[in-house]
Amino acid sequence: MSRALGFFTLLLAFSRADALYGHALVRCQFSSPDGHDAVYLEQYYFNKMLEFQYNSTLGKLIGYTKENIETADKLNKDPYIGYLQKQKKEMCERRASLVYNNLLKTVEPSVWLRSVEAVDSRHPGTLVCSAYDFYPQQIRLTWLRNGQEETSDVTSTVEVSNGNWLYQIHSYLEFTPRPGEKITCMVEHASLMEPKLYDWEPTADSGTNKIVVGTAGLLLGLVFSVAGLIYYKKKSSERVLVPTTEVFYPEHTL
Numbered sequence: 001m002s003r004a005l006g007f008f009t010l011l012l013a014f015s016r017a018d019a020l021y022g023h024a025l026v027r028c029q030f031s032s033p034d035g036h037d038a039v040y041l042e043q044y045y046f047n048k049m050l051e052f053q054y055n056s057t058l059g060k061l062i063g064y065t066k067e068n069i070e071t072a073d074k075l076n077k078d079p080y081i082g083y084l085q086k087q088k089k090e091m092c093e094r095r096a097s098l099v100y101n102n103l104l105k106t107v108e109p110s111v112w113l114r115s116v117e118a119v120d121s122r123h124p125g126t127l128v129c130s131a132y133d134f135y136p137q138q139i140r141l142t143w144l145r146n147g148q149e150e151t152s153d154v155t156s157t158v159e160v161s162n163g164n165w166l167y168q169i170h171s172y173l174e175f176t177p178r179p180g181e182k183i184t185c186m187v188e189h190a191s192l193m194e195p196k197l198y199d200w201e202p203t204a205d206s207g208t209n210k211i212v213v214g215t216a217g218l219l220l221g222l223v224f225s226v227a228g229l230i231y232y233k234k235k236s237s238e239r240v241l242v243p244t245t246e247v248f249y250p251e252h253t254l
């Protein structure tokens with residue numbers, strides 16, 4: 001809709017300032033695959049003013065000025081126009097199933113499992129399982145501890161619309177880590193033939209990472225300083241061996 005308006009704005013921008021300008025907007029709206037809720041809409045504008053509108057829910061044309069109301073009344077009495085509008089409404093209904101079956105394919109979620117700072121002091125850890133960019137909206141995220149479903153200390157957002165037909169959802173598990181335990185986020189969605197499992201890898205915790213990065217940095221620094229020392233020693237011994245090749249210029253030429 002906004003894209004259509006943008007297009008008309010563009011057309012207006014490139015038309016002559018004194019030109020008379022008329023345009024029509026035709027819409028077919030539905031939100032179910034069988035098209036039972038389809039609405040067919042025609043809007044006629046002249047110089048950006050809405051003059052007439054046909055809405056299939058009302059089943060008649062409406063005029064927006066005194067003259068247009070009279071014209072609309074006349075047109076509404078014409079059985080042939082009524083027949084044409086009914087045909088267009090039925091075409092709109094049939095489009096619904098075409099769109100749902102051919103354009104709206106299921107889209108698999110991208111899943112990200114990570115740990116975040118604990119939100120309360122009862123549990124030292126919080127895990128977040130996020131599913132991004134999936135379609136359709138219905139999805140189920142489940143937490144498993146050693147294969148057993150965990151329902152306590154779980155909070156979840158609703159599916160949030162991205163505004164581009166795709167959705168995202170986030171599920172939080174507050175937990176106290178136990179050694180040797182396996183925590184899994186299970187995702188069930190229409191795009192997946194079977195539930196997909198994402199295992200939590202506690203080895204990649206940030207404390208260990210900091211030590212690893214720090215040690216690597218220290219080693220690298222050590223290697224460079226030793227290499228620098230060797231290079232310096234070599235250079236200075238070379239200079240000592242060939243003192244006669246050095247050229248001395250007088251400091252003052254007065």
Ligand SMILES: *[C@@H]1O[C@H](CO)[C@@H](O)[C@H](O)[C@H]1NC(C)=O
Pocket residue numbers: 039041055056057058
């Ligand atoms: C069409 O008419 C119905 C019934 O009056 C109304 O609820 C709906 O909002 C109209 N649609 C548009 C897009 O104006």
